[in-house]
Amino acid sequence: MSNSFYITSPIYYPNAAPHVGTAYTTIICDVVSRYKRIKGYDVSFMTGVDEHGQKIQEAAEKNGFTPQQWVDKMSLNFTTLWEKLNISNTDYLRTTQERHIESVREIVKRVNEKGDIYRGEYVGKYSVSEETFVPENQLVDGKYMGKEVIDVKEVSYFFRLSKYEDALLKHIEENPDFIKPESKKNEVVAFIKQGLQDLSISRTTFDWGIPLELEKGHVIYVWFDALTVYLTGAGFKKDEKEFGEIWSNGKVTHVIGKDILRFHAIIWPAMLMSAGIKLPDTVAAHGWWTVEGEKMSKSLGNVVNPEEEVKKYGLDAFRYYLMREATFGQDADYSKKAMIQRINSDLANDLGNLLNRTIGMQKKYFNSEVILNKVEDKYDIEIKDLWEKTVEDLDIHMNEFQFSEALKDIWKFIGRMNKYIDECEPWNLAKDGSKKDRLSTVMYNLVDSLYKISMLIYPFMPDTAEKIVRQLGLNIDFNTLKLEDIRKWGSYPAGNKLDEAVPLFPRIEIEPENKKDYNENLHIENPITINDFNKVEIKVVEIIKAEKIKDADKLLKFIVDTGTEKRQIVSGIAKWYPDEKELIGKKVTAVLNLEPVTLKGELSQGMLLTTTEKKKIRLIEISKEVKTGSIVK
Numbered sequence: 001m002s003n004s005f006y007i008t009s010p011i012y013y014p015n016a017a018p019h020v021g022t023a024y025t026t027i028i029c030d031v032v033s034r035y036k037r038i039k040g041y042d043v044s045f046m047t048g049v050d051e052h053g054q055k056i057q058e059a060a061e062k063n064g065f066t067p068q069q070w071v072d073k074m075s076l077n078f079t080t081l082w083e084k085l086n087i088s089n090t091d092y093l094r095t096t097q098e099r100h101i102e103s104v105r106e107i108v109k110r111v112n113e114k115g116d117i118y119r120g121e122y123v124g125k126y127s128v129s130e131e132t133f134v135p136e137n138q139l140v141d142g143k144y145m146g147k148e149v150i151d152v153k154e155v156s157y158f159f160r161l162s163k164y165e166d167a168l169l170k171h172i173e174e175n176p177d178f179i180k181p182e183s184k185k186n187e188v189v190a191f192i193k194q195g196l197q198d199l200s201i202s203r204t205t206f207d208w209g210i211p212l213e214l215e216k217g218h219v220i221y222v223w224f225d226a227l228t229v230y231l232t233g234a235g236f237k238k239d240e241k242e243f244g245e246i247w248s249n250g251k252v253t254h255v256i257g258k259d260i261l262r263f264h265a266i267i268w269p270a271m272l273m274s275a276g277i278k279l280p281d282t283v284a285a286h287g288w289w290t291v292e293g294e295k296m297s298k299s300l301g302n303v304v305n306p307e308e309e310v311k312k313y314g315l316d317a318f319r320y321y322l323m324r325e326a327t328f329g330q331d332a333d334y335s336k337k338a339m340i341q342r343i344n345s346d347l348a349n350d351l352g353n354l355l356n357r358t359i360g361m362q363k364k365y366f367n368s369e370v371i372l373n374k375v376e377d378k379y380d381i382e383i384k385d386l387w388e389k390t391v392e393d394l395d396i397h398m399n400e401f402q403f404s405e406a407l408k409d410i411w412k413f414i415g416r417m418n419k420y421i422d423e424c425e426p427w428n429l430a431k432d433g434s435k436k437d438r439l440s441t442v443m444y445n446l447v448d449s450l451y452k453i454s455m456l457i458y459p460f461m462p463d464t465a466e467k468i469v470r471q472l473g474l475n476i477d478f479n480t481l482k483l484e485d486i487r488k489w490g491s492y493p494a495g496n497k498l499d500e501a502v503p504l505f506p507r508i509e510i511e512p513e514n515k516k517d518y519n520e521n522l523h524i525e526n527p528i529t530i531n532d533f534n535k536v537e538i539k540v541v542e543i544i545k546a547e548k549i550k551d552a553d554k555l556l557k558f559i560v561d562t563g564t565e566k567r568q569i570v571s572g573i574a575k576w577y578p579d580e581k582e583l584i585g586k587k588v589t590a591v592l593n594l595e596p597v598t599l600k601g602e603l604s605q606g607m608l609l610t611t612t613e614k615k616k617i618r619l620i621e622i623s624k625e626v627k628t629g630s631i632v633k
Helices: 020-038 054-062 067-084 098-113 161-174 182-193 222-227 229-233 240-248 258-275 306-313 315-325 336-366 378-399 403-424 433-457 462-471 483-487 530-534
Strands: 004-012 042-049 091-094 117-127 132-134 150-159 251-257 282-286 289-291 332-334 538-549 552-561 566-571 587-591 597-599 602-604 610-613 616-619
Touching: 004 020, 004 229, 004 240, 020 042, 020 067, 020 251, 020 282, 020 289, 020 306, 020 315, 042 067, 042 229, 054 067, 067 091, 067 306, 091 229, 098 117, 098 222, 098 229, 098 258, 150 258, 161 182, 161 258, 182 258, 222 229, 222 258, 251 258, 258 282, 306 315, 306 336, 315 332, 315 336, 315 403, 315 462, 336 403, 336 433, 336 462, 378 403, 378 433, 403 433, 433 462, 433 483, 538 566, 552 602, 566 602
Parallel strands: 004 042, 004 251, 042 091, 251 282, 289 332
Antiparallel strands: 117 132, 117 150, 538 552, 538 587, 552 566, 597 602, 610 616
């Protein structure tokens, strides 16, 4: 087994702009990459974009571009964002690149030679939005993932996915780390046990894709194209030695969103089995993000833009929040209030104060020089024991993708060091000249702990880690420093001098909510526009005659003056006005452009408007001073 660790994000669809979910997946990969590097692994980290397919071709044509021009333009959205999020990927792959096209041709060749590709005809449902053929057993109320499907009949080449049901179940059972978390593994197993259908892998209705060499007019469809990108990034077809080290003999991890789990945990391993290639070691699927408790969608206008959030809160605060707030595998909520709380409590109070207090006291008591004349007590033993436990627990949680728990481990240690200050009371030690050596030990332990903390937070907050070591007076390159280098207590070089303290995370004052006297998020049932309302002609009319209608207990008929003519209107208010004559001379409101109807043999040329309160109906009466025929707007 080589020392190689290969991690991949999904390849993203360039038609849509990156959002907080895209950022989250890629930051996860970056955090794991940086952690594995400080653990001594030779890390390769691939991300990229999926540039072929019908939707890309249609979007390009719609916007006046060729498909290649369109993907060239859209790909920049991702490379620009990764730079702003401080993503340390070693490769950025685009499926239009020649090295990838070569990989795809090779994998198709191998699978075909195995006898696992055949020509047939696809007849069934197809999801345009998801660009996938949909078996009947995946439809819910005639839809796939809530989206409409269409009927398709098309000549296609198929991959014998059904052949690999038993092999997949056996592999999942024998490799407990293959699908993480456990709940997602159970979903995949249940899905396979329902029975797998062979997979269409070519299309003929568009041409923006890698041509299938088996027959002219066919392009290779998404799975054999997009999924093979992971092999391309490991040097497949290009460099056998590199591929052997990275893929065949190294550790391979795919990080994905839960919506594409089946493709990565069923289709992809079956393809690799067919091609005779080692399967990835782990497919880790995370949950989705909601925003302030609501589903994130363009229609709601609540899609979180990572660049805007970084401008508001700072890059490392944004990275920290995503990793700390979400439990891997479960959905999480992106909340402004929770973000500010994390910054003020975890980052400014806990971490920031520990650094500021330590540097301030070192300057005051030792002119910023870090001196160590060892005089130890029980508190020193406690913090050193906790440090060892922190490193061990952190490793377990990082390997299980439990990033929130990993950060809790680190913050437990940070909290203990803040408590250590209060227990040891350096300000009192400084008053007693005989305790100067004990004071030097306490202060050294605080400085050394911050040096160690900087290493632990580096994968999550690389910029902050570097700021801490600079303030600690060190010129450290985290690309070359390893966790083992600083693991032993006493790693900080005694005799070194600290730099000036600069706040890492200024507190954010929460603006008091500007409470409104109304509900600005009011849900309107059956909403209409002002244009709809303007179609309704409502006027003030005067009742000049009122009578009961024979054999109709609920109805009264009125003759009303509209200001321009007299009309008859029938209304079902007899129960509420037993003496209808009392209404004569009253001014009320009426809708006058309704289609005339006949009720119990009487013509009604409008409708009188009423109110209903506690099941009691009353006419809307208007002051007599209002002119008959006035328009109600």
